[in-house]
Amino acid sequence: EIVAAIEALLDVSPKPLSGRRIIVTSGPTHEPIDPVRYIANRSSGKQGHAIAAALARLGADVRLVSGPVGIADPAGVKTIHVERAQEMRDAVEQLLPADAAVFVAAVADWRSENSAGEKIKKVAGEGPPVLRMVENPDILAGVGHHSQRPGLVIGFAAETQDLLRNAEAKLRKKGADFIVANDVSHESGIGPSGVMGGDRNRVRIVSKAGVEEWPEMSKDEVAARLAALIAERLKTTVV
Amino acid sequence: EIVAAIEALLDVSPKPLSGRRIIVTSGPTHEPIDPVRYIANRSSGKQGHAIAAALARLGADVRLVSGPVGIADPAGVKTIHVERAQEMRDAVEQLLPADAAVFVAAVADWRSENSAGEKIKKVAGEGPPVLRMVENPDILAGVGHHSQRPGLVIGFAAETQDLLRNAEAKLRKKGADFIVANDVSHESGIGPSGVMGGDRNRVRIVSKAGVEEWPEMSKDEVAARLAALIAERLKTTVV
Numbered sequence: 001e002i003v004a005a006i007e008a009l010l011d012v013s014p015k016p017l018s019g020r021r022i023i024v025t026s027g028p029t030h031e032p033i034d035p036v037r038y039i040a041n042r043s044s045g046k047q048g049h050a051i052a053a054a055l056a057r058l059g060a061d062v063r064l065v066s067g068p069v070g071i072a073d074p075a076g077v078k079t080i081h082v083e084r085a086q087e088m089r090d091a092v093e094q095l096l097p098a099d100a101a102v103f104v105a106a107v108a109d110w111r112s113e114n115s116a117g118e119k120i121k122k123v124a125g126e127g128p129p130v131l132r133m134v135e136n137p138d139i140l141a142g143v144g145h146h147s148q149r150p151g152l153v154i155g156f157a158a159e160t161q162d163l164l165r166n167a168e169a170k171l172r173k174k175g176a177d178f179i180v181a182n183d184v185s186h187e188s189g190i191g192p193s194g195v196m197g198g199d200r201n202r203v204r205i206v207s208k209a210g211v212e213e214w215p216e217m218s219k220d221e222v223a224a225r226l227a228a229l230i231a232e233r234l235k236t237t238v239v
Numbered sequence: 240e241i242v243a244a245i246e247a248l249l250d251v252s253p254k255p256l257s258g259r260r261i262i263v264t265s266g267p268t269h270e271p272i273d274p275v276r277y278i279a280n281r282s283s284g285k286q287g288h289a290i291a292a293a294l295a296r297l298g299a300d301v302r303l304v305s306g307p308v309g310i311a312d313p314a315g316v317k318t319i320h321v322e323r324a325q326e327m328r329d330a331v332e333q334l335l336p337a338d339a340a341v342f343v344a345a346v347a348d349w350r351s352e353n354s355a356g357e358k359i360k361k362v363a364g365e366g367p368p369v370l371r372m373v374e375n376p377d378i379l380a381g382v383g384h385h386s387q388r389p390g391l392v393i394g395f396a397a398e399t400q401d402l403l404r405n406a407e408a409k410l411r412k413k414g415a416d417f418i419v420a421n422d423v424s425h426e427s428g429i430g431p432s433g434v435m436g437g438d439r440n441r442v443r444i445v446s447k448a449g450v451e452e453w454p455e456m457s458k459d460e461v462a463a464r465l466a467a468l469i470a471e472r473l474k475t476t477v478v
Binding site for chain 2: 030039119127130134
């Protein structure tokens with residue numbers, strides 16, 4: 001912490017993202033079923049928070065919209081806390097216009113049709129309830145096709161099958177410049193040693209230009225490399 | 240930490256729960272829908288962990304079975320970490336026999352019928368999925384009617400309506416000696432300032448003898464008072 005502060009003071013290197021506003025989303029969303037139950041996606045927020053911190057280190061004015069996570073707000077980043085996908089969408093759209101947006105959050109695709117005001121009770125003789133789902137707003141596609149679309153829009157895709165085919169379809173449909181695809185299938189796994197919850201990640205960067213495969217590295221390294229890629233791309237666009 | 244350690248060394252007062260094995264459950268359970276989604280109950284684990292710690296301070300050999308929480312294992316308590324209700328049930332039953340069991344965990348009543356091995360995809364033209372639920376094991380009732388039933392069985396009930404009527408029904412059905420009923424309705428609420436996630440609690444102790452209403456107090460105070468009640472009850476039963 002102190003070392004980082006001194007480094008920041010001594011740092012006279014040019015900041016490639018100075019004056020750039022970048023929106024980052026991170027963490028899961030929680031969709032209420034009733035006052036005590038909810039549906040959630042597995043996401044520690046580690047990758048999204050690391051990307052927000054890496055962009056801030058390059059001088060960007062970062063606004064992080066985070067779902068419920070157990071980790072601290074990154075230093076130097078303005079963090080907005082939300083719970084549901086609809087809240088995340090509203091928070092992101094209020095932050096437009098921006099130079100870039102990076103959608104790392106694992107947003108729940110659906111929410112419960114009726115988020116009952118009262119706790120759903122077990123009723124003797126009746127079976128468990130059937131939960132009807134309705135689709136949540138697609139935050140990435142909403143921003144990718146927005147009238148105030150940022151110059152650079154990056155989505156994340158967690159896939160367990162047909163990783164690349166799904167990522168390419170997503171790129172077109174969502175109006176994104178890049179999809180960062182991470183493989184959360186059985187090999188890479190979920191939990192402390194896996195992609196979700198763990199500290200390492202193996203990603204592919206899918207764009208119109210093709211697919212770039214990055215080796216497995218720490219989430220901080222993925223964040224630093226992605227921040228450098230964003231800085232490179234924003235340099236070549238008109239401010 | 241150091242003060243507590245010195246106090247423990249200097250403490251020559253009799254330990255009323257020495258030699259007693261007590262099982263405590265705490266936190267939520269997470270029930271997978273697919274590799275990236277799950278259903279959860281709101282529970283910080285604060286109340287359950289505080290009860291485990293309070294019982295340990297009275298000399299009990301406490302085994303805490305905890306769902307996924309963001310708080311540390313209590314000092315002096317053997318903690319077993321689980322995720323799903325079925326895992327919690329198995330862990331609890333393997334800890335029998337015991338002198339008492341306190342079921343504080345907010346166990347999910349249902350789990351998804353098919354916890355799909357692959358991530359459920361959005362399919363164009365098809366609506367969101369319907370999630371069919373199946374009932375989870377009732378851990379409290381299972382232990383309340385177990386051949387190795389502990390001498391003292393205490394359940395917790397989070398209710399949003401008909402608080403007392405539901406708690407009394409639960410007492411009979413579950414084979415419990417006490418139900419600690421907390422009101423999670425709108426007045427008391429959910430979130431940092433409410434019962435769930437907050438640091439304070441207002442409970443009623445429901446037993447065959449009737450209902451005892453405790454004033455609102457911190458979760459640590461509820462824990463200390465409940466530990467004292469347990470010590471009192473175990474004193475009057477044959478070891």
